[in-house]
Amino acid sequence: MTEEQDSEMAPAPIIWAVGGGKGGVGKSVVSTLLAFWLARMGKRTVLIDVDLGGANLHTLLGIKNPPRTLNDFITRNFDSLEEICVDTEAKNLRLISGSSEVLSLANPHFSQKVKLINHFSRLDADYVVIDLGAGTSFNVLDFFLVAHEKIMVLVPEPTSIQNAYIFVRNAVYRRLSRLSTKDPSLQTLVKIAMDPKNELKVRTIKELLQFIEESGGKEVAAPLEKEVRAIQPAIITNMVNDDKEKNAGRIVQIVAEKYLMIQSTDLGSVSHDRQIFSMVSDMAPLINLDQSSQAFANMHEIVTKLLKN
Ligand SMILES: Nc1ncnc2c1ncn2[C@@H]1O[C@H](COP(=O)(O)OP(=O)(O)OP(=O)(O)O)[C@@H](O)[C@H]1O
C-alpha cells in the first residue's frame, strides 16, 4: 500500500473545541489539561491555539518561543499542519501554537476557516483539542461549531454565567445565519431576531422557528430546528471553591434549554487550585501539575465522561 493510500484510510481525528465567551475563565488551562489527559490515556493528541489575537498556550506547556506557528502555516504555505506541530514534554501530546504577532489570519474569511478546519482533520492524531479565544466573534463561533465536542468553560460568577449563555445564543444564531446564506429573506429574519429587542417580538429560538414555519412552511423550519438541536454543547464550571458554586453550569444548561432549544451536558466542575495559578504565573509547564491535586482528578473525570459521550 502506498503512503498516500495509507493516509487516506486513517480515520480523521475527533475535534474538541474549548470556548465560553468570557476572558480569563480558564479555557487555555482546561484545554491543556484535557489534551494532557487524553495523551496520558494513550490517545495521540494535538493541542491547537486558535486564539487568533492573544496566543499563549505554548507558555502553559513550558515552550517559550515556539519555532513554528499557525501564522507560518498561513503565510509560508506549508502543505500540512504536521510541519508546524511541535513536540511537548508529554508523550503523545503535540502543540500547534498560535501567534501573538499581528496575524494575517486575525480576520479570516469563512472559506479560509473551512480550509484550516480541513487541515485539522488531516492531522495524524486521534484527538485534536482547540483552544479558542475569548468573545463571540465569528472566528471563535465558527471553530466552535465545527467541533465534534463543543466545550464551554465558565466560572461561578454572574458575568461568566451570562457570557456563557450569550455564547450559546450567538452560536445558535451563527449556525442559523450560515444555513440561510442561500435564502436572503430568511437570513434577514435571523439577523433581525438576533436583536433581543426586535420589533417582531421574537424573543426565543422557539419563537423564531415558529415564525419561520408560519412564513416559510414546515419544510423550511424543520431542518433548521434539527440543526439547532444538534449543537449540544458540554459545560465545565472552572475554579470552583465550594459545592454551591458547582451549580453554575446547571444554570446555563437550564436557561439554554428553555430559551434556545439547546440540550447541553453538564460535565461537572474543576476545583480552584492555587498550584495552577502559580504555575501559570511562573510559566511552568502545566503537565507537571501535582497529580494528586483535586483539579487534576476533576479533569480526569471530565475526560472520561467526554470519551463516553
Ligand atoms: N482551576 C483553576 N484554579 C486556579 N486558577 C486557575 C484555574 N483555571 C485557570 N486558572 C487561572 O486563571 C487564569 C486564566 O486562565 P486561562 O489563561 O486558562 O484563561 P482563558 O479563559 O484561556 O483566558 P483568555 O480568555 O485570555 O484566553 C490563569 O492565571 C490561570 O492560572
Ligand SMILES: [Mg+2]
Ligand atoms: Mg486562553
